[in-house]
Amino acid sequence: MEKLKIADKEFSSRLFTGTGKFSSSQLMRDALLISESELITVALKRVDVNNENDDILKHLDHPRINLLPNTSGVRDAKEAIFAAQLAREALETNWIKLEIHPDPKYLLPDPIETIKAASELVKQGFVVMPYIHADPVLCKRLEEVGVQCVMPLGAPIGSNKGLKTLEFLEIIIDQSNVPVIVDAGIGSPSHAAQAMEIGADAVLVNTAIAVSQQPITMAKAFKMAVEAGRMAYNSKLAPVRQYAEASSPLTSFLTQG
Numbered sequence: 001m002e003k004l005k006i007a008d009k010e011f012s013s014r015l016f017t018g019t020g021k022f023s024s025s026q027l028m029r030d031a032l033l034i035s036e037s038e039l040i041t042v043a044l045k046r047v048d049v050n051n052e053n054d055d056i057l058k059h060l061d062h063p064r065i066n067l068l069p070n071t072s073g074v075r076d077a078k079e080a081i082f083a084a085q086l087a088r089e090a091l092e093t094n095w096i097k098l099e100i101h102p103d104p105k106y107l108l109p110d111p112i113e114t115i116k117a118a119s120e121l122v123k124q125g126f127v128v129m130p131y132i133h134a135d136p137v138l139c140k141r142l143e144e145v146g147v148q149c150v151m152p153l154g155a156p157i158g159s160n161k162g163l164k165t166l167e168f169l170e171i172i173i174d175q176s177n178v179p180v181i182v183d184a185g186i187g188s189p190s191h192a193a194q195a196m197e198i199g200a201d202a203v204l205v206n207t208a209i210a211v212s213q214q215p216i217t218m219a220k221a222f223k224m225a226v227e228a229g230r231m232a233y234n235s236k237l238a239p240v241r242q243y244a245e246a247s248s249p250l251t252s253f254l255t256q257g
């Protein structure tokens with residue numbers, strides 16, 4: 001599979017993963033290593049930044065893993081900027097997954113605060129990866145302020161509903177000049193494959209792996225689905241037709257001889 005470039009990094013895997021909801025840190029590590037994911041997001045609020053033996057960080061220590069701190073839990077741009085600065089200091093990375101979702105019921109991202117924070121964080125030298133609604137206009141605006149990719153949602157975080165925003169994701173992918181990573185709501189490997197088939201550059205999956213009955217084999221299933229979806233996209237899918245079209249001539253044998 002061809003590599004994906006975001007900012008100064010190249011990724012062989014187009015499956016990005018999250019670290020929440022695993023029943024143990026060891027299980028999280030085993031599943032994420034099997035997934036071959038190279039960009040793994042961790043909520044800053046879950047890390048004890050003053051403890052160099054922090055359990056979650058210890059379990060994510062691997063040469064293939066790039067940590068992507070996220071600002072989950074913040075309610076506005078001001079808090080997000082503060083969280084990003086803390087993360088940069090604590091984890092020594094200027095990459096940040098910008099998540100501002102003040103409403104705990106649906107966890108939908110606040111577009112106004114997100115664009116405000118993104119534009120300031122870009123000015124401060126961050127590689128900004130914003131989690132947003134599948135809004136094509138917002139994606140273009142974020143691109144203009146200098147984010148390195150966009151991360152539109154398929155469905156609410158943790159809902160496992162799949163690509164409820166499919167038609168808008170297609171518009172975003174069609175228009176985008178930065179990588180498009182479908183994030184949130186991907187509940188099964190087939191959802192991930194579908195996102196890749198329509199041309200997403202990558203997907204981010206957490207809940208569907210972490211809360212499955214067998215996270216390790218599920219992680220592998222997601223890895224394979226993402227690879228298959230990308231391969232299908234690169235091979236150009238056959239067109240969808242309204243009417244049937246025979247796969248081989250139906251009557252030619254009647255007219256022979």
Ligand SMILES: CC(=O)[C@@H](O)[C@H](O)COP(=O)(O)O
Binds near residue numbers: 131
């Ligand atoms: C971990 C993380 O960043 C989540 O906020 C992300 O959006 C994943 O969503 P799912 O848990 O639905 O896969």
